[in-house]
Amino acid sequence: MARNHATDPIIVFDAQCILCSANAQFVLRHDRARRFRLASMQNGVGAALYRRFGIDPRRPETLIIVDGDSMLRDSDAVLAIYAGLGWPWKALGVLRLVPRLVRDPVYRWIARNRYRIFGRREACWVPPADYADRVL
DSSP: OOOOGGGSOEEEEOTTBHHHHHHHHHHHHHOTTOOOEEEETTSHHHHHHHHHTTOOTTSOOOOEEEETTEEEEHHHHHHHHHHHTOTTGGGGGGGGGSOHHHHHHHHHHHHHTHHHHHOBOSSOOOOOGGGGGGBO
Protein backbone atom coordinates (compact mmCIF):
# COMPACT_ATOMS: atom_id res chain seq x y z
CA MET A 1 0.00 0.00 0.00
CA ALA A 2 1.41 3.43 -0.95
CA ARG A 3 2.04 5.92 1.80
CA ASN A 4 0.09 9.18 1.80
CA HIS A 5 2.64 11.93 2.36
CA ALA A 6 0.05 14.71 2.63
CA THR A 7 0.50 15.07 6.39
CA ASP A 8 4.28 14.53 6.59
CA PRO A 9 6.43 17.41 7.88
CA ILE A 10 7.85 19.70 5.19
CA ILE A 11 11.43 20.96 5.30
CA VAL A 12 11.71 24.30 3.50
CA PHE A 13 15.28 25.00 2.41
CA ASP A 14 17.37 27.17 0.07
CA ALA A 15 17.94 25.15 -3.11
CA GLN A 16 20.58 27.59 -4.36
CA CYS A 17 22.73 27.18 -1.24
CA ILE A 18 25.26 24.37 -1.66
CA LEU A 19 25.18 23.50 2.07
CA CYS A 20 21.37 23.51 2.17
CA SER A 21 21.11 21.38 -0.97
CA ALA A 22 23.63 18.91 0.44
CA ASN A 23 21.55 18.68 3.61
CA ALA A 24 18.39 18.07 1.53
CA GLN A 25 20.16 15.28 -0.35
CA PHE A 26 21.34 13.83 2.97
CA VAL A 27 17.76 13.80 4.26
CA LEU A 28 16.46 12.08 1.14
CA ARG A 29 19.17 9.38 1.38
CA HIS A 30 18.89 8.73 5.12
CA ASP A 31 15.16 9.19 5.77
CA ARG A 32 14.41 5.48 5.50
CA ALA A 33 10.93 5.97 6.96
CA ARG A 34 10.30 8.58 4.24
CA ARG A 35 8.95 10.89 6.94
CA PHE A 36 9.97 14.25 5.49
CA ARG A 37 8.92 16.11 2.38
CA LEU A 38 11.05 18.92 0.94
CA ALA A 39 10.20 22.26 -0.63
CA SER A 40 12.65 24.89 -1.74
CA MET A 41 12.09 28.47 -0.73
CA GLN A 42 12.45 29.34 -4.41
CA ASN A 43 9.27 27.50 -5.42
CA GLY A 44 5.69 28.49 -4.78
CA VAL A 45 5.02 25.97 -1.99
CA GLY A 46 8.17 26.84 -0.03
CA ALA A 47 7.76 30.60 -0.48
CA ALA A 48 4.12 30.41 0.67
CA LEU A 49 5.12 28.47 3.78
CA TYR A 50 7.79 31.04 4.63
CA ARG A 51 5.26 33.88 4.22
CA ARG A 52 2.69 31.98 6.31
CA PHE A 53 5.12 32.10 9.23
CA GLY A 54 6.25 35.69 8.68
CA ILE A 55 9.55 34.99 6.89
CA ASP A 56 10.48 36.85 3.70
CA PRO A 57 11.32 34.10 1.16
CA ARG A 58 13.62 36.52 -0.68
CA ARG A 59 15.78 37.04 2.42
CA PRO A 60 15.45 34.02 4.69
CA GLU A 61 18.16 33.21 7.15
CA THR A 62 16.73 29.93 8.33
CA LEU A 63 15.34 26.66 7.16
CA ILE A 64 12.02 25.67 8.63
CA ILE A 65 10.05 22.51 9.26
CA VAL A 66 6.30 22.85 8.94
CA ASP A 67 4.26 20.16 10.62
CA GLY A 68 0.57 20.97 10.32
CA ASP A 69 0.04 24.33 12.02
CA SER A 70 3.37 24.33 13.83
CA MET A 71 6.79 25.45 12.65
CA LEU A 72 10.33 24.91 13.86
CA ARG A 73 13.22 27.10 12.78
CA ASP A 74 16.94 27.61 13.33
CA SER A 75 18.77 25.01 15.42
CA ASP A 76 15.50 23.45 16.64
CA ALA A 77 14.63 22.60 13.02
CA VAL A 78 18.04 21.07 12.32
CA LEU A 79 17.91 18.94 15.46
CA ALA A 80 14.34 17.84 14.64
CA ILE A 81 15.49 16.71 11.20
CA TYR A 82 18.24 14.53 12.62
CA ALA A 83 15.92 13.17 15.32
CA GLY A 84 13.42 12.27 12.60
CA LEU A 85 16.02 10.33 10.63
CA GLY A 86 16.38 7.75 13.38
CA TRP A 87 19.60 6.09 14.52
CA PRO A 88 22.48 6.92 14.41
CA TRP A 89 21.50 10.50 13.44
CA LYS A 90 19.04 10.72 16.31
CA ALA A 91 22.03 10.76 18.69
CA LEU A 92 22.65 14.38 17.67
CA GLY A 93 19.61 15.18 19.80
CA VAL A 94 22.03 15.42 22.70
CA LEU A 95 22.78 18.90 21.33
CA ARG A 96 19.39 19.97 22.70
CA LEU A 97 21.20 20.09 26.04
CA VAL A 98 23.02 23.14 24.70
CA PRO A 99 20.73 26.10 25.41
CA ARG A 100 19.00 27.62 22.37
CA LEU A 101 20.54 30.93 23.47
CA VAL A 102 23.91 29.41 22.45
CA ARG A 103 22.78 27.18 19.54
CA ASP A 104 20.72 29.71 17.60
CA PRO A 105 23.38 32.45 17.27
CA VAL A 106 25.81 29.87 15.85
CA TYR A 107 23.11 28.62 13.45
CA ARG A 108 22.20 32.17 12.39
CA TRP A 109 25.83 33.12 11.76
CA ILE A 110 26.26 30.11 9.46
CA ALA A 111 22.93 30.85 7.74
CA ARG A 112 23.82 34.51 7.11
CA ASN A 113 27.21 33.53 5.68
CA ARG A 114 26.19 30.32 3.87
CA TYR A 115 26.84 31.60 0.35
CA ARG A 116 30.22 33.06 1.25
CA ILE A 117 31.37 29.93 3.13
CA PHE A 118 29.80 27.12 1.08
CA GLY A 119 28.90 28.73 -2.23
CA ARG A 120 25.77 29.32 -4.25
CA ARG A 121 24.39 27.50 -7.26
CA GLU A 122 23.44 29.47 -10.35
CA ALA A 123 20.29 27.35 -10.64
CA CYS A 124 18.33 25.55 -7.93
CA TRP A 125 19.27 21.97 -7.11
CA VAL A 126 16.79 19.53 -8.66
CA PRO A 127 16.35 16.16 -6.93
CA PRO A 128 16.44 12.87 -8.85
CA ALA A 129 13.14 11.60 -10.24
CA ASP A 130 12.97 8.70 -7.73
CA TYR A 131 12.28 11.28 -4.99
CA ALA A 132 9.51 13.06 -6.86
CA ASP A 133 6.86 11.97 -4.36
CA ARG A 134 8.77 13.70 -1.53
CA VAL A 135 9.73 16.99 -3.16
CA LEU A 136 7.07 19.66 -3.55
